[in-house]
Amino acid sequence: MRTVLSRRLGVTIAATTATLAAAVGGAAITRPADAATASPPSPVVAVGNGVLQGLTVDGTAAFRGIPYAAAPTGNLRWRAPQPAANWRGVRDATTYAPGCPQAPGIAPPGALSEDCLYLNVSTAALHPAIKRPVIVWIHGGGLTADSGSNYDGTKLAKAGAVVVTINYRLGALGFLAHPALASYPGGATGNYGLMDQQAALRWVQRNIGRFGGDPHNVTIAGESAGGLSVLAHVTSRSSKGLFQKAIVESGAFALEQESQARAEASGQEFAAKVGCADQSADCLRKVPVQTLVDNLGNLIPGAVDGAVLKESIGTALAAGRFNHVPILNGSNHDEEALFTLGGHVVSRGYNLPYATPVTPQNYESNIATALRITPTQAKAIAADYPLSAYSLPDKAFGTLIGDATFACGAEQVDTWTNAHAYEFNDDTAPFLFAPAGAISVATHGSEMWYLFDLPNAPFPQPLNAQQSKLADTMRADWVTFAATGNPWPAYGRNHTTKSFQLPSPTISTDLAERHHCTTFAQNLDTVK
Incomplete structure (x- = not known):
């Protein structure tokens, strides 16, 4: 079935000990702890571009x-990512780099910068001889945030994986298609954000072994537009060989x-x-970043x-x-509740193509507009979702x-x-964009609380004991899939699906x- 509703979802420091100076290619080293302090030693790793000093977080x-790539600024704006420069000495890798330019919303706190092609690694097995499965997380946000x-x-690292989270160019900076940007007349333009993701995967191939990860056992994973990005790589010839498994969370919506x-x-x-x-490339490359962010409009991300x-x-x-490759x-189970019941502030932010609020009078016309x-x-579709069966027209429409x-x-x-199918069904899950108790439903993004800590969530809400147990199960299953590719039987003729629900999955x-x-x-029209 064709789905048709798309979403608008380093500082270096000097080496201070002989141990640091002894860092050589491929070796993971650790600075000795100061005997006068109880703090754990700072982890240090030598990667292809130089030496990194990280930090210890909860035993990892x-x-x-x-x-992982050069700053895509100046003449490198709207070009394929280029190699990152080497550095001398030891680079401080204890703080996150700026996020990519984007409008206010779910951006991380702190600076945003066009110089944003950075990644982060979490590992509980910092030794090159250890080969743990690798999960590379591609965030969502409509390819704009x-x-x-x-x-x-x-x-997830404590559950047994080496985890990599990445930034990639967003919005116009990541996906502007324009004939002036082609390297030759009629050549490809756009999809620079997907190229960034590929560059990050190539960095993983070269370096992840030094963090205890197996470069031959890499799983790409993502949610929403991140899941859609995963599917893009699953179907992209130029991504072949950069990963061995794929996890798609709520990513099959578009x-x-x-067309180009x-x-x-x-x-x-x-x-x-x-x-x-x-309409010149020279002019476009001189436009201020904020102007590009402010005028996104109907730009089309991720075209053919x-x-x-x-x-x-x-x-x-x-x-x-x-x-x-194996796919999870x-x-x-109620994805659209985020947009239709999460308050129209959220809905307006996504420029949803229907009238709000939904009423009995506009119900069918909204369906026709939203699904084209x-x-x-x-x-015919509305007959399967009679308004009498729902508390509100918005609830019927959203479902x-x-x-x-x-x-x-x-x-x-x-x-x-023939993927390994799942559905997240914990209706007690915290809601991303509202205080605790405002909405109780397993909607878009709800499962992320069960896989990651979300340090910048608008409304941070700790999981209770039952939810934490379910989260432990999910992380274990995700890591099992990354390790083996077979966490439970595939969809097959029996339509086998694992339901993550309380009190336990079924x-x-x-x-x-x-x-x-x-x-x-x-x-709906079928894919040809």
Whole structure:
């Protein structure tokens, strides 16, 4: 089924001991602790570009703000990422680097900078002889927001993985398609953010062994637009060999990408809006960063550029033209509640293509608009979601759209790839964008509390004992998948799906039925 509703979801320090000076390629070393203090020794690792000094976090080693590519500024703006420069001495890797430029919202605290191509590593096994599975986390945020520093990988590292979280270029800086930016007439433009993700994966291949990780056992993982990015790499020929497994969390909501031609037309409109009437690359590269952020408008991210993406993700998956790696894929059972019940402040931030509030009078027209279908098709779908069965029209509409775009998109990917399917069903999960008790539902992003610490969450809420036990199970399953590729039986003919719910996970086989996927398959265009 085609899913059609897309979302707008170093400082160096001098070496002070002979031990530090002895760092040589490939060796992980540790500075001796000062005998007069009780503080643990600072972890130190030599990577390809130089020596890093990290910090100890809850029994693990953390290295933050590691450059994996050169600053994409000046003449490197809107070019493929270039190698990071080497450094002399020991680089302080105890603080996060700036996030990539973006509008206010879920950005990390502190500075934002166009110089943002950095990653972070968490490991509990800091030794090059140890080969733990690696999980590389690609954050969500609609390809326009968020940062790797919003996700603390400590608990996943303690569960047995080496965890890498990354930044990548966002919005116009990451995805502007424009003919003037092509390296030759008619060449590929756009998808620089996806190229950044590939560059980070190449850094992992070269360096992760020095953190106790196995470069031959890398799992790419992401949520929302991060999950969609994972699917992009699953279908990208240029990503082949950079990873061995893939985890997709709520990422199957936009399986049809726009053409390069349409993306470039949008890019030309954008260029005029930011003052480049001459449509030249030279002008675009001189536009202030804030102007680029403020005028995002209808820019199209992640189009079929002919290089990173040669065809739409759904088309490639349906035809079997993808990198055949084990996939863990799933969604949360009421995904759209974040946008339709989480307060219209959230909804407005995503420029949702329907009228709010939803009423009996605009219910079917909203369905047609949001799913880009005919009134007849909308009427048929609405019959499966009668308003009388829901407390509010917004609740009915949100359930319907969430099923169409997330649950049934995920089910389609499960079918195409025989993924290890899951659904997150803990309706007591903390809500990302509201205080405790405001909303209780397993919606978009709810599962992230169960995998990561979220140090910059708008409303931090600790998990209770039952939730913590479920979180331990989820992290163990994610690490098992990263290690073996087989955490539970694949979707298959039985439609096997693991439901993460309280008091304990169960196996179900009725995912498609509960989310009315047959109705959507009959009334939405199928991928060709």
